[in-house]
Every structure is written in C-alpha cells, then in structure tokens.
Amino acid sequence: MASAEEAKKKRKVDKDLHREVLLEATASVILRHGVSGATISRIQEESGLSRGMINLHFQSKDNLIRELAIHMTRQYNDAWQSFTSQAAAGVSTPEDAAARLQALFETDFSEAVLNKRSARLTFAFRAEPDLQALGPGYIETRGTALHDHVRSCCRVLCEASGTRGDPEKVAMAIMSLLEGLWTDFHAHPDEFSRIGAVEICRTTTRAFFPDYF
Amino acid sequence: MASAEEAKKKRKVDKDLHREVLLEATASVILRHGVSGATISRIQEESGLSRGMINLHFQSKDNLIRELAIHMTRQYNDAWQSFTSQAAAGVSTPEDAAARLQALFETDFSEAVLNKRSARLTFAFRAEPDLQALGPGYIETRGTALHDHVRSCCRVLCEASGTRGDPEKVAMAIMSLLEGLWTDFHAHPDEFSRIGAVEICRTTTRAFFPDYF
DNA sequence: GCATAATGTATGAACGTTCATTCATGATAG
DNA sequence: CTATCATGAATGAACGTTCATACATTATGC
Numbered sequence: 001m002a003s004a005e006e007a008k009k010k011r012k013v014d015k016d017l018h019r020e021v022l023l024e025a026t027a028s029v030i031l032r033h034g035v036s037g038a039t040i041s042r043i044q045e046e047s048g049l050s051r052g053m054i055n056l057h058f059q060s061k062d063n064l065i066r067e068l069a070i071h072m073t074r075q076y077n078d079a080w081q082s083f084t085s086q087a088a089a090g091v092s093t094p095e096d097a098a099a100r101l102q103a104l105f106e107t108d109f110s111e112a113v114l115n116k117r118s119a120r121l122t123f124a125f126r127a128e129p130d131l132q133a134l135g136p137g138y139i140e141t142r143g144t145a146l147h148d149h150v151r152s153c154c155r156v157l158c159e160a161s162g163t164r165g166d167p168e169k170v171a172m173a174i175m176s177l178l179e180g181l182w183t184d185f186h187a188h189p190d191e192f193s194r195i196g197a198v199e200i201c202r203t204t205t206r207a208f209f210p211d212y213f
Numbered sequence: 214m215a216s217a218e219e220a221k222k223k224r225k226v227d228k229d230l231h232r233e234v235l236l237e238a239t240a241s242v243i244l245r246h247g248v249s250g251a252t253i254s255r256i257q258e259e260s261g262l263s264r265g266m267i268n269l270h271f272q273s274k275d276n277l278i279r280e281l282a283i284h285m286t287r288q289y290n291d292a293w294q295s296f297t298s299q300a301a302a303g304v305s306t307p308e309d310a311a312a313r314l315q316a317l318f319e320t321d322f323s324e325a326v327l328n329k330r331s332a333r334l335t336f337a338f339r340a341e342p343d344l345q346a347l348g349p350g351y352i353e354t355r356g357t358a359l360h361d362h363v364r365s366c367c368r369v370l371c372e373a374s375g376t377r378g379d380p381e382k383v384a385m386a387i388m389s390l391l392e393g394l395w396t397d398f399h400a401h402p403d404e405f406s407r408i409g410a411v412e413i414c415r416t417t418t419r420a421f422f423p424d425y426f
Numbered sequence: 427g428c429a430t431a432a433t434g435t436a437t438g439a440a441c442g443t444t445c446a447t448t449c450a451t452g453a454t455a456g
Numbered sequence: 457c458t459a460t461c462a463t464g465a466a467t468g469a470a471c472g473t474t475c476a477t478a479c480a481t482t483a484t485g486c
Contacts, residue, residue: 036249127340140400176393207420
C-alpha cells in the first residue's frame with residue numbers, strides 16, 4: 001500500500017525532474033546562444049535527454065521557451081515575497097521605509113538575484129516580441145508587487161520629509177535606476193560592482209530623503 | 214568625362230541605395246519578428262529586392278545583422294554629436310551644466326531618438342550574445358561620449374553645490390535612470406509619457422542639485 | 427497471488443519544411 | 457566587349473515535429 005503510493009510519487013517526481021532538467025538545459029542554451037540559437041538539438045545535447053522528450057512535456061519548442069519565461073518570472077517574484085509580504089502589513093514609519101529600500105537595494109544586486117544567468121535570460125526574453133504577449137508582470141517590473149512596495153515606501157518618506165516632489169515620480173525614478181543598473185550589469189557583468197550599485201542607489205535616495213539615508 | 218563620372222556615381226548611388234534598403238528592411242523585420250525571426254525570406258519580401266542581393270551586399274545574413282547593429286549605433290551616436298561636440302569646448306558654469314542636462318533629457322526622450330523602432334532594435338541586439346562581441350561603445354551607453362558628457366556636467370554641478378556626493382556616482386545614477394526609462398518605454402511604448410520621463414529626470418537632478426533645477 | 431490488460435513515460439529514426447547560401451544566367455553601363 | 461550588378465531556381469544542411477516502438481508501472485480479473 002505505502003510502497004504503491006511511494007512508487008507513484010516517485011514516478012511523478014521523475015517526470016517533474018525531467019521537466020525541470022529541460023527548463024534548466026534550455027536556460028543554459030539560451031545563455032550561450034540566445035533565443036535564436038536555442039534549437040531542439042542543442043537542448044537535447046545539453047539535457048542528455050531524448051529528442052522526443054521536449055514535445056512530450058511541452059508540446060512544442062515555442063511553448064517550452066514560453067514556460068521557461070514564466071518559470072523565471074515566478075522565481076524572481078518569489079525572491080521578493082519576503083519583502084512584499086511584510087510590506088503588506090504596512091510601512092508605517094519613515095525609518096522603516098528607508099530600511100526597506102536599503103534592504104531592497106542589497107537584495108536586488110545580490111548574486112542570488114542578479115547574475116549572468118538571470119540577466120541574460122531576462123534580456124533575451126524582453127527582446128522576443130512573442131513573449132511580450134505574456135502580459136504585464138512578466139519579464140518586466142512595472143506594475144508588480146515590487147513597484148507597489150517601492151511606491152509605498154516613497155509615499156511615507158515623502159510625507160515625512162515634507163513634500164520634496166511627487167512620490168510617484170520618486171518611486172519611478174528608483175525603479176528605473178534599478179533597471180538601468182541591471183542593464184549595466186548585463187552589458188559588463190565582470191566589471192560590475194555590486195557594492196558600487198548599492199552605493200549609487202543610496203546616493204540617490206539620500207538626495208531625495210537626506211534625513212533618512 | 215564628367216558624364217562618365219556622374220554615371221559611375223549614379224551607379225554607385227544605386228548600389229548604396231540597395232544596401233540601405235536592405236538595412237531598413239532588416240530593421241523592420243526584426244521589429245516585428247525579433248532577431249530569431251529575421252529570415253532571408255522575410256527580409257526579401259520586406260525589401261522587394263531579390264534573394265541573392267543579401268549575400269551580394271553583405272556576404273552573409275549574420276553579417277547583415279551585424280552591420281545593422283553598427284549602423285544603428287552610428288545613427289544614435291550622431292544624434293549626440295551636437296551635444297558632445299559643444300561639450301568638448303568645456304562646461305564651465307553650473308547653469309550651463311544644468312541646461313545641458315535638461316537638454317539631454319529632452320533629446321533622449323524625443324520621438325527622433327526614442328521610438329518603437331530604436332528601442333526594439335536596441336533591446337534585440339543587446340540580447341544577442343554574438344553582437345556583444347562588437348565591443349564597448351556599441352549597443353550600450355557606458356564608456357561613450359554621452360557618459361563623459363554627463364560626467365563633466367555632474368562634476369561642475371557637484372562642485373558648485375558643495376559636495377553632495379561623488380560626481381561619478383551621480384553621473385552613473387543619471388545614466389542608469391535614462392537606461393531604466395528606456396526600458397520602461399520598450400516594455401510599454403503606448404503608455405509611456407515622454408513628458409513624464411523628463412519630469413522624473415528633473416525631479417532626480419533637482420534632488421541632487423536643488424539650486425539649479 | 428498471479429496473469430493480463432491498460433496507462434504513463436521515454437526513445438530516436440523518419441518526415442516535410444524552412445533555412446542560408448550558391449551559382450549559372452541575364453541585364454546594364456562604360 | 458568587358459565589368460559590374462542583379463536575379464531566382466537549385467542545393468543541402470538544419471530545423472521542429474511526428475510516430476511506431478519499448479519499457480515500466482498501475483489496475484483489473486479470477
């Protein structure tokens with residue numbers, strides 16, 4: 001009985017594992033050859049699995065790439081859950097808001113979140129017209145929980161600092177700053193300084209809210 | 214004699230024209246289908262020229278795309294010549310520096326410089342591993358004359374404002390801000406507000422240099 | 427408890443299509 | 457007549473997809 005269920009579960013795990021392996025392999029291939037160079041043959045070679053496997057699990061190659069884009073987005077969003085879930089409880093004090101932004105910067109430029117793989121893939125997906133049809137919240141950061149989080153921090157800080165400009169604009173400036181620094185990383189991953197990036201963000205928030213940074 | 218040279222020139226013009234037509238057609242195809250969807254057949258259809266023409270003028274399709282990337286970069290750089298050439302003369306007063314930055318913002322988000330075509334192509338090229346081998350100054354903005362220009366403006370303004378942070382960091386923040394807003398345009402070209410983008414830049418520079426914005 | 431059918435998963439050769447490129451031929455200008 | 461430019465059918469490599477086949481696991485009948 002127990003062994004029967006275990007075997008069933010094991011079977012499921014194996015299948016899911018292969019699915020995962022295919023996604024990983026596809027990511028690696030895109031990393032090296034771009035979306036245009038991501039062929040079934042290369043993915044097969046990279047994964048070590050059989051050729052038919054891709055269509056068995058994903059119906060088509062295009063769908064595989066689509067699913068990878070969704071997968072990556074989910075992974076990225078999960079990285080923010082720790083921040084945004086706390087944010088839902090409400091950002092009350094400006095000190096709290098400042099600390100949250102600071103933590104945001106450090107997370108956003110950490111190796112776990114921003115690395116060659118994530119950067120290359122994000123930029124590769126953004127360039128594909130078909131993948132932009134996934135809708136808002138995928139591949140891009142505007143209109144996401146992250147954006148809301150930054151916005152609420154800016155609102156609190158603007159109010160506390162005496163209105164030093166529209167909080168919406170400040171939030172957008174910070175979001176854009178992050179995006180721009182990601183772009184810089186993508187273009188020069190080896191020369192990029194994570195610490196330097198955080199400092200640039202701090203320098204900017206200090207200019208907006210000198211009392212809190 | 215004169216007519217002979219003229220005819221020769223006309224012939225040359227025709228050839229160059231076809232070259233130009235091919236580049237334009239390739240840009241349009243990439244715009245709609247991405248680099249991965251830019252096939253000879255589609256480029257041929259778009260251009261109205263013959264199939265062999267591409268290899269005649271560009272040897273290979275990859276080279277055509279490479280040349281297009283170079284062509285676009287040159288066009289973009291030319292758009293900045295008016296600013297950077299004046300900048301070479303030297304930015305002396307902080308008022309001058311502030312005016313230059315303001316002009317920079319307005320140019321950078323003008324229809325002529327930032328449009329669906331330029332944005333899509335820039336992002337498409339950035340995503341191609343092969344094209345990143347073009348070297349610094351292509352496809353990306355760091356280490357360009359534009360960057361130098363912003364840097365020199367920030368130096369003057371920082372000095373005049375009493376040191377409110379490292380001018381290098383401020384310059385990098387402004388560059389990143391521009392890049393990030395381009396990204397925003399690329400993701401939402403129809404919802405993007407050019408005026409709003411300029412205001413976000415102004416809001417940020419005002420935070421850095423309240424006396425001059 | 428054991429044989430047998432049904433199901434889910436995996437394989438890779440084969441298929442038709444599309445790809446970039448080549449080249450024999452034609453057109454045109456000097 | 458020679459040189460240059462233009463053409464598009466022909467070519468073979470590479471592409472994504474399909475499918476007959478095989479195997480392992482689960483379900484059913486007795």
